Amino acid sequence: MIRAAVLGGLLAFAQTAQAADPSVSLRPVPRGGEAVVQPLKLEPTGTIAQPAQSTDQERARDRGGLFASLRPLFRSEKAESDGRAQKRLREKGAVCGDIDIQGEKVGRVTGNIKGCVVEDAVRIRSVSGVGLSQKSVMDCKTAGALKSWIEGSAKPALSKKGGGLKSIHVAAHYACxxxxxxxxxxxxxxxxxxxxxxxxxxxxxxxxxSVLTGWRAQRFSDALKRMHKGACGPFGTVLGPNANRFHRDHFHFDTARYRSGTFCR
Known part of the structure; x- marks a missing residue:
């Protein structure tokens, strides 16, 4: 009977405390009175409110520090500025919708022979950073093929020779x-x-x-033959020193297509 009376009294006390302040949650107090446990405030949803937290990264971001942007951590402002300036310069002279093909638009070009017409011609001065000895007129399909060849064959073939390819000597481009x-x-x-x-x-x-002297020269023969072979694909016709007497001293590339595929000699 005494035990039941004690339990009833504790229950009545708890109900009275909750009625006085429903947001107060009672927790057992450690024996000996070493510490006082503060009541936890309950949110309306019944969840325990968490104190505001701030990580080192958040504080740095708020101060405009290291985490203020998503830029690469070790890239300087000057490097980014130089990169943007270079891109603008490249885009300024881009033709055929490709920033790696630099030149100017020419438009429609005609000659004095029937069929000697180029629609939407461009005049190219450099391709993929490789300069042309003279500004060369062609259509964009041919300019694109030239880029594919320079990047896929010409540059790799000469990458270990004299510091790499700087420019190409154009013997002929548009001519009626x-x-x-x-x-x-x-x-x-x-x-x-x-x-x-x-x-x-x-x-x-x-x-x-030169194609004339380098085709059979020990130092450059392999590189020149690699470039000649690599043009078969980007271009429809590829002619070199082995083709005939007219091509002993140069490579001829064109984008004509044939039923049999590419013509390479």
Missing amino acids: RTRNNQKGAKLSEHGKGRAIDISAFRLRDGTEV
């Missing part, structure tokens, strides 16, 4: 003429803005590699 300038021959792809002839390559150390 017949094939090989022969009377009565068909219209050349040069007359359609679809061809480019390359006779030499200049390296960054100043060395010039």
Whole structure:
């Protein structure tokens, strides 16, 4: 009976405390009175309110510090500024919708032979950072093929020679003429803005590699033959020193397509 009376009294006390302040939650107090446990406030939902927290990263962000932006941690403002400026300069001279093809738009080009027309021609001065010895007129399809060849074959073939490829010597680009300038021959792809002839390559150390002398030279023969072979694909027609007497001293590339596929010789 005494035990039941004690339990009843404790229950009545708890109910009285909750009625006085329903947000107060009673917890057992450690024996000995070493510490006083403060009551926890309850949110309306019944969850325990957490104190505001701030991590080192959040405080740094609020101060505009290291975490203030998502930029690479070790990239300087000057590097970013220089990168943006370079991109603007490249875009300013971009043609064919490609920032790696630098030049200017020309528009429609015509000649004095029937069919000697280039629609939406461009005049190219550099491709993928490789300069052309003369500004060359062609259509965008041919410019795109030239870029593919330079990046996929020309640069890799000469990457370990004289510091790499700096520029190419253009022997011919747009010209309203017949094939090989022969009377009565068909219209050349040069007359359609679809061809480019390359006779030499200049390296960054100043060395010039000509097709005429380098094709059989021990130092550059492999590189030149690799470039010649690599053009078969990006271009429809590829002619070199082994093709005929008209191409002993240069590569002829054009974007003509044939039923049999590419023509490489």
